[in-house]
Structures are given as C-alpha cells and as structure tokens.
Amino acid sequence: MVNSTSEQIKLPKTSESEKLKKIRHTTSHIMAMAVQKLFPKAQVTIGPWTENGFYYDFDHPEAFTEKDLKAIKKEMIKIINQKLPVIREEVSREEAETRIKAINEPYKLEILDSIHEPISLYYLGDKWWDLCAGPHLENTNEINPKAIELETLAGAYWRGDSNKQQLQRIYGTAWETPEQLAEYKRRKEEALKRDHRKLGKELGLFIFADQVGPGLPLWTPKGTILRSILEDFLKKEQVKRGYLQVVTPHIARVDLFKTSGHWQKYKEDMFPMMAEDEESASLERGFVLKPMNCPFHIQIYKSDLRSYRDLPMRLAEFGTVYRYEQSGELGGLTRVRGFTVDDSHLFVRPDQLDDEFLSVVDLILSVFKSLQLKNFKARLSFRDPESDKYIGSDEAWEKAEGAIRRAVQTLEMEYFEAPGEAAFYGPKLDFIFQDALEREWQLGTVQVDYNLPERFDLEYVDTDSSRQRPIMIHRAPFGSVERLIGILIEEYAGDFPLWLAPVQVRLLAVSNDFLPYTHEVCAKMQAVGIRAEVDLSGERLGKLIRNAEKDKIPVMAIVGANEIEANSLSIRTRASGELGAIPVTEVLDKITKAIASFGNF
RNA sequence: GCUGGUGUAGCUCAGUGGUAGAGCAGCUGAUUUGUAAUCAGCCGGUCGCAGGUUCAAAUCCUGUCACCAGCUCCA
Numbered sequence: 291m292v293n294s295t296s297e298q299i300k301l302p303k304t305s306e307s308e309k310l311k312k313i314r315h316t317t318s319h320i321m322a323m324a325v326q327k328l329f330p331k332a333q334v335t336i337g338p339w340t341e342n343g344f345y346y347d348f349d350h351p352e353a354f355t356e357k358d359l360k361a362i363k364k365e366m367i368k369i370i371n372q373k374l375p376v377i378r379e380e381v382s383r384e385e386a387e388t389r390i391k392a393i394n395e396p397y398k399l400e401i402l403d404s405i406h407e408p409i410s411l412y413y414l415g416d417k418w419w420d421l422c423a424g425p426h427l428e429n430t431n432e433i434n435p436k437a438i439e440l441e442t443l444a445g446a447y448w449r450g451d452s453n454k455q456q457l458q459r460i461y462g463t464a465w466e467t468p469e470q471l472a473e474y475k476r477r478k479e480e481a482l483k484r485d486h487r488k489l490g491k492e493l494g495l496f497i498f499a500d501q502v503g504p505g506l507p508l509w510t511p512k513g514t515i516l517r518s519i520l521e522d523f524l525k526k527e528q529v530k531r532g533y534l535q536v537v538t539p540h541i542a543r544v545d546l547f548k549t550s551g552h553w554q555k556y557k558e559d560m561f562p563m564m565a566e567d568e569e570s571a572s573l574e575r576g577f578v579l580k581p582m583n584c585p586f587h588i589q590i591y592k593s594d595l596r597s598y599r600d601l602p603m604r605l606a607e608f609g610t611v612y613r614y615e616q617s618g619e620l621g622g623l624t625r626v627r628g629f630t631v632d633d634s635h636l637f638v639r640p641d642q643l644d645d646e647f648l649s650v651v652d653l654i655l656s657v658f659k660s661l662q663l664k665n666f667k668a669r670l671s672f673r674d675p676e677s678d679k680y681i682g683s684d685e686a687w688e689k690a691e692g693a694i695r696r697a698v699q700t701l702e703m704e705y706f707e708a709p710g711e712a713a714f715y716g717p718k719l720d721f722i723f724q725d726a727l728e729r730e731w732q733l734g735t736v737q738v739d740y741n742l743p744e745r746f747d748l749e750y751v752d753t754d755s756s757r758q759r760p761i762m763i764h765r766a767p768f769g770s771v772e773r774l775i776g777i778l779i780e781e782y783a784g785d786f787p788l789w790l791a792p793v794q795v796r797l798l799a800v801s802n803d804f805l806p807y808t809h810e811v812c813a814k815m816q817a818v819g820i821r822a823e824v825d826l827s828g829e830r831l832g833k834l835i836r837n838a839e840k841d842k843i844p845v846m847a848i849v850g851a852n853e854i855e856a857n858s859l860s861i862r863t864r865a866s867g868e869l870g871a872i873p874v875t876e877v878l879d880k881i882t883k884a885i886a887s888f889g890n891f
Numbered sequence: 892g893c894u895g896g897u898g899u900a901g902c903u904c905a906g907u908g909g910u911a912g913a914g915c916a917g918c919u920g921a922u923u924u925g926u927a928a929u930c931a932g933c934c935g936g937u938c939g940c941a942g943g944u945u946c947a948a949a950u951c952c953u954g955u956c957a958c959c960a961g962c963u964c965c966a
Contacts, residue, residue, distance in 0.1 A: 345961095353894075353895065354895085355895090356895095356896085441960095442895090442896095442960060442961075443894085443895055443896085443960085443961085444894070444895065444960060444961030444962065445893060445894025445895065445961065445962055445963095446894085446961070446962045446963090447893080447894095447962060447963065450962075450963075451963080452892075452893070452962075452963040452964080453963095456893060456894060456962075456963095457894090457962090458894075458895085459894090459961070459962075461960090461961080487958095487959095491902085492902090498957090498958090500939080500956075500957060504956090504957065504958085550966090551966090552966060555966070556965095556966060559964085559965075559966080581966065582966055584966090611966095613965080613966080615964085615965070616892050616893095616963080616964060616965090617892070617957095618892060618893070618894095618961090618962085618963080618964090619892090619963090619964065619965075620958090621958090621959080621960095625965080713966055714966065715966080727960095732965090737966095764966095798925095798926090800923085800924065800925050800926095801923045801924050801925090802923065802924090803923070828923085828924095829924090829928085829929085830922095830923085830924050830925090830928090830929065831924065831925050831926060832924090832925085832926070832927060832928065832929090833927080833928055833929085834926090834927095835925095835926050835927055836926095836927035836928055837927085837928090838927090839927055840927080846926085848925070848926070850924095850925055851925095852925085860925080860926080862926060867926085868926065
C-alpha cells in the first residue's frame with residue numbers, strides 16, 4: 291500500500307542537488323579515511339558520487355567483509371562526531387606530487403597525471419586528505435550519522451580496464467535526513483518487488499532449468515501467450531507498412547559470418563563451431579548457431595536480381611539468435627544466451643534512406659505508445675574516432691551518422707550522442723530503458739549500414755540499367771522479445787494491460803452450485819476470443835478473490851444466485867475494485883472493446 | 892571472464908558438528924460458502940553436485956555448477 295507521507299518525501303538524484311553532491315562527496319572521503327584507519331594497507335583510488343549515493347575503490351590485499359562494513363561505518367560516525375573542518379587547498383602540480391609521494395599513494399599519482407589545473411586537495415581536519423575537485427561540506431558534522439549507510443561490496447577494475455588491477459569497491463549512500471534514507475530504502479524494497487525475475491516466477495511466465503543451461507529461458511503456456519501477442523501485434527503493424535515476413539534457419543556455415551565479419555569480431559562470443567571432424571575443425575569448416583539474422587536476410591535479397599522498383603525491400607523475421615555471453619553477464623530475461631530479435635532488414639536506395647529511416651522510427655515510437663512505455667531515452671550510438679574496431683570507409687560512416695542525426699532532428703526528438711556505442715558495421719539509434727533497479731538496457735534499435743551491402747556485394751539495377759549498391763537499415767523495435775518482456779513486467783509491476791494479460795478474466799463461483807452457469811459464461815467469453823477461466827478450487831469467495839488478486843488477473847467475474855437470476859456478472863477489477871453487477875452481454879462487449887483498443891475494462 | 896555473496900520441501904524461509912523443521916502450495920475429508928486466507932488430516936527433502944576432515948557434516952575444508960550484486964563485455 292502506498293504510504294501517503296512517504297510519497298511526499300522527495301529523493302533528488304545527486305545531479306539535481308548541490309547539497310547532496312557535497313554530502314556524498316564528503317561522506318565518501320570520510321569512508322576512505324575510516325578504511326585507511328582500520329586497514330592501513332589500503333590504498334585509495336577514486337571515490338565519486340553516483341546518482342543515489344557514492345562509492346570508493348580501494349586496493350587492499352585482503353577482501354573486505356560485511357562485518358568490515360559495520361566497523362567502517364562505526365569509524366565513520368566517530369569521524370563525523372569529531373567535527374572536522376573540510377579545508378580546500380589549491381596547490382601546484384609539483385607540490386601535489388611531493389605530498390602524494392610522501393604518503394605513498396601510487397594510484398593518486400596516476401590520477402594527478404590525468405587532471406588539469408587547478409589542482410585542489412581537501413583536508414578532513416589535519417588528519418586525512420585526498421586529491422579532489424570537490425565540492426564538499428564545510429565540516430564533517432554537517433552529515434547526519436543516521437542518514438548514511440554502507441550498502442555493498444564489489445570488485446571494480448582500476449580505470450575500468452579489465453587488464454588492470456582489480457580493486458575493492460564499497461558502495462554507500464548518504465542523505466540529508468534519516469527520513470530520506472528510510473524512504474530510499476523503502477523504495478529499494480518496492481523496486482525489488484517489481485523485479486521481473488521474481489514476478490516472472492510468481493506469475494508463472496517463464497523458467498530457467500539447470501539441465502537446459504544458463505541464460506536459456508523456457509516459456510510456460512502463460513508466458514508464451516505474452517510472447518505470441520506481442521509478436522502478432524508487431525507483425526500486423528509491419529504488414530500495414532509493407533514488410534515481408536521471412537523464415538531462416540538457426541545455424542549456418544561459419545563462412546557466412548566470415549563474410550559479414552561477425553566471426554572475426556565475435557568468435558569468442560559465439561557458441562563453439564560444430565565441425566564434422568578434426569580436420570574440418572582445424573580448417574574452421576563447420577556450422578555455427580546464428581548470433582545475428584542479417585546475413586540470412588542478405589542471402590534472400592541476393593537470391594534474385596533486384597530492380598530499383600523492388601526497393602525498399604523490407605524483410606522481417608522473429609529470429610532467435612544465440613550468443614555466448616560471459617557467465618557474469620547473464621541475468622533474468624535482460625541478458626540471455628538465446629533470444630528472439632524482432633528483426634528486419636530494409637534494403638533501400640540512397641534517395642529512400644531518409645524517408646525509410648523516419649518511418650522506422652515512427653513505427654518504433656508507435657509500438658512504444660501502444661505498450662505504454664514512456665520512460666526511454668534516444669541514444670545516437672556513433673563511432674569512437676579513436677578506436678579501430680569498425681569496418682568501412684570514413685565516408686560511409688559519415689553518411690550513415692548524418693542520416694541518423696537528420697532523422698532525430700526532423701522528428702524533434704530528445705536524444706544524446708554516445709561515441710563508441712556503434713555496431714562495428716554502422717551507427718545506431720538506440721532506445722534505452724531502465725529496469726526496476728535503474729539499470730539501463732537497450733530495447734529498440736535502428737542502424738544504418740553501408741558496410742554489409744559492400745561485403746556481400748549487394749546490387750540493384752537502377753533506372754539507367756547501371757548496377758547500384760543498396761543501403762541496409764537494420765531495425766528491431768522490441769530489440770529482444772525476452773528483454774522487452776522483462777522490462778514490461780517491471781514497468782507494469784506484473785499488472786498487464788488487458789490485451790496482454792495471459793488470463794484476462796477469472797470467473798469465481800460463490801459456491802459450487804453456480805459452477806454450471808459459470809462455465810457457460812466462460813465458454814461464451816472464450817468463443818469471442820477472451821482468455822477466461824473458471825476457478826475450480828471450491829474455496830470460499832474470499833480465498834478465490836485473494837488468489838485472483840495474487841495472480842494479478844485484471845478482471846474477476848463473480849457468480850452467485852443474484853447474477854444467475856439477472857443473467858449478469860459481479861465485476862471486480864484489479865485496477866478499480868468492485869464495480870457491481872453488469873449484464874453478461876455488456877461485460878463481453880466492454881472486454882472485447884477494451885482489448886481492441888489496448889485499453890482497460 | 893573477474894571480485895564478493897548465496898544455494899535446505901513446488902514456493903518463502905528457520906536450522907553453526909550429534910535423529911532435517913515451519914508457513915504457504917499440493918492431496919484427502921468435512922464445510923457450500925457474497926468481495927484479499929474455513930477447519931482437520933496426510934504427502935513432501937541424497938540440505939545444488941563431487942570429493943575430503945571427523946566416531947559423527949546441512950553445518951568445517953577443497954573443487955565444481957547455478958543464482959545474486961558490482962566490474963569488464965554486449966553484433
């Protein structure tokens with residue numbers, strides 16, 4: 291239940307509050323000081339704020355434990371109570387270097403190398419200091435010891451580089467008041483209840499089986515309804531827009547992916563090649579599970595000579611791909627090893643590129659609208675000019691990035707640019723969503739690709755009968771059906787809108803005497819395509835309702851003597867509670883209309 | 892892949908070296924019930940898996956698998 295007082299407590303992100311920035315920065319320093327007091331061997335590295343707190347990375351030979359966290363927090367409170375002034379001092383690079391060398395902190399020296407003047411140090415009294423740009427509070431006693439918490443331990447690589455030393459990271463949070471901290475904890479608890487892994491299990495949507503393997507979800511009948519409805523919905527939208535559905539196999543010769551370049555780039559991230567014998571294996575001759583659908587669709591395009599009149603050609607497939615994700619990356623439905631992409635590849639002429647791109651974005655936005663997804667960010671994932679992991683000419687990249695930028699500007703979308711996030715063959719427009727724990731995931735994506743048409747030597751015959759090269763647009767509004775469902779579960783907190791709910795109506799008989807009528811009504815509902823079921827458990831009404839509520843069934847229809855008398859149903863919905871008796875025909879009408887309009891009862 | 896944590900009945904969890912427990916679910920029986928739990932009985936576990944230490948291991952040690960948090964990666 292929503293607590294009205296706690297609802298009023300605002301929890302600003304760090305970036306929205308100067309005060310919290312100072313509190314968290316200073317608290318992270320206090321934590322580092324406490325750690326070094328208790329663990330003199332610990333070396334300090336960096337300790338920035340995060341949107342909900344802060345962390346500090348330490349190099350320390352022994353692993354910190356949960357017990358250590360308690361001791362560290364105690365020590366922090368002592369430091370706070372010492373009322374140490376926080377003093378800023380600006381020093382020259384040479385002076386900073388001398389002082390860092392004096393306390394033997396090699397990581398800090400590296401940081402010094404990478405920062406620009408002015409170089410500032412912050413002292414906690416005269417007991418401890420850190421190289422830091424601030425801002426900070428003026429005195430440690432401005433921190434409320436009851437408003438801080440050390441949360442969790444984790445490993446983190448120095449400078450985010452997995453080839454470098456792994457450090458120990460301590461995450462903590464700090465607020466202005468204990469009430470804020472309590473509210474923060476409460477919201478974290480709430481978020482945990484929305485976790486799609488928990489809800490997916492409770493609602494019986496999907497399972498994982500040890501014997502099948504990690505990252506390989508199995509879809510139950512209920513979960514399959516969800517998947518199928520989503521797929522059918524998108525297929526209908528695609529038919530309206532001239533897409534052509536295709537089907538391609540799950541495996542292919544490794545050569546296919548050598549031509550596309552995936553093998554060279556992602557060999558380690560693919561399931562191992564299947565070879566007939568050792569000789570074939572050594573010659574890299576064999577079959578692989580597909581990690582992408584594009585090379586298959588390209589083959590279909592190539593299977594015939596295409597005219598400029600055939601373009602744009604939009605080949606679409608719900609294609610299941612397999613990627614050997616690192617074991618530590620797997621989790622729920624958001625990162626799996628086998629997943630289904632609502633993939634399509636559009637082969638277009640250069641003069642069609644901008645319009646096609648716009649209509650793809652339009653499709654994606656309309657899909658999100660129907661799914662009531664609002665909290666997403668548009669990311670322009672461009673090439674990192676420093677990196678050499680991309681294929682293709684600079685000219686092709688510039689053209690592709692230009693097309694994407696023109697599209698978001700034409701549509702006046704809010705977006706941000708992310709250099710280094712491009713695919714190896716082209717830039718992307720990605721739609722980023724957050725899960726219940728505020729982790730970000732890419733769902734929809736549109737990519738402009740000049741490179742694969744080149745690698746596969748794609749052509750069409752132009753008006754002057756010259757051979758021209760088409761451009762490819764890769765696009766997937768859902769991205770991955772699995773990930774989408776994970777996000778939807780969390781977005782809806784398990785309360786699916788009527789058109790998506792695996793069970794739309796559950797009929798509850800007040801006593802077994804009324805079951806025949808209940809079955810009759812259920813059959814009527816099923817006959818018009820409503821997913822209805824009768825509760826046969828024979829429990830009392832209170833229990834039936836409780837179970838239906840727990841199963842998050844959107845519409846409960848209660849049948850007793852009164853309803854049979856009036857040929858009606860007592861309707862109770864998850865969203866609005868008791869609605870009273872409504873004639874059966876009206877109920878059927880309302881439900882079918884609500885489903886058709888993606889609305890509620 | 893790396894660091895740390897967790898793994899006990901279908902589910903949620905208790906059990907720190909001495910005979911494996913609870914609630915819910917399931918089954919059976921009684922009850923025939925009007926808007927979030929009717930009562931009673933019964934069933935249910937190689938304590939993730941494999942080694943080891945010990946008279947004795949869910950409990951201690953080693954390895955392994957899976958999951959969780961974070962890091963790294965993500966076509």
